[in-house]
Amino acid sequence: MIRLDDLVAFLDAYMGASDVVARIDPHMANGLQVRGRDQVRTIVTGVSASVRFFEEAVALGADALVVHHALNMPAGIHFDQLFVRRLRVLFDHGLSLFGYHYLLDSHAEVGNNAQIITRLGARPTQRYTDDGWGWVGDFETPVDRDALLARCAELFGQEGVHYPFGPASVGRMVALSGSGAPRPPDLEWLIRHQVGLFVTGEPRESSREMFREAGISCVAAGHYATERLGILALTEVLRREVDAEVHFLDLPNPV
Incomplete structure (x- = not known):
C-alpha cells in the first residue's frame, strides 16, 4: 500500500x-x-x-x-x-x-514515441517539434522499408494505413503518436533531415499525397494503438517501484 x-x-x-x-x-x-x-x-x-x-x-x-x-x-x-x-x-x-x-508522449524512456522508436529497433536521438511531443530515431544500419512496415503492423496489432513512398532502406524515422499527422511545413523539416519513415496514429485526408510528393513513407497505425505502448511501459515502472498491485486494463479501439 x-x-x-x-x-x-x-x-x-x-x-x-x-x-x-x-x-x-x-x-x-x-x-x-x-x-x-x-x-x-x-x-x-x-x-x-x-x-x-x-x-x-x-x-x-x-x-x-x-x-x-x-x-x-x-x-x-x-x-x-x-x-x-x-x-x-x-x-x-x-x-x-x-x-x-x-508527458506520456514526450518522455525519453516510457513515452509513446520513444517506445515506438525503440521497439522498432532504432535509437531515440533528438526531440521532434519545438515542444518535443515526438522523437526522431536513427537505425544503426539502414533497415529494409517493407520489412519495417511489416514490423509496424506486428507491433501495433493492426495494419493501419501504410504509404510506402519513401526510400527502400530507412536510416531515420520520426514517431509522433495519436493525432500527429504532419502539415506542409513539417514535411519540409522531414525532407531536410532525411527522414525515411513517419509513424503516427491518424492520417489527414491530405496526408497520402503530401507523403508521396515528399518521398517519405508513413504508417498511421491508429490513435489507440500508437498510444498504448507508453502506458504499458509506465505500468512496468509502477510494478517495480510502487508498493501496490498494478493492473493494465486494455480496451482496444481500432481508431
Missing part, C-alpha cells in the same frame, strides 16, 4: 511534471486530476478515461487510475452530462485519476 501523496510525488518526479508542461499542454491533465482516497492498494492503468474504463477498474479493486487521456475539461464553467457522469463514478467509488498526456 502507498499513500496517495507519495504516489503523486513519485509519478510527478518520474514523468517530469512542471509549470512549463502546463503551458505546452493546457487542456489535458499531466498529473493528478481527481483526488480520491488517501491510501492506494490497487492501481489500474490504461489509455483513455471513460465510464466503461472506470467501472471495469472498480471491478479490479482500483483505488487509483493512471491514464494517458484523462478528462477533457469542458470550455468555460459548463460541465456537460458526459463530464458529470464520469466525475460521479469517480466520486462514488473514491477513485483518484491521474492523466499524463504531453
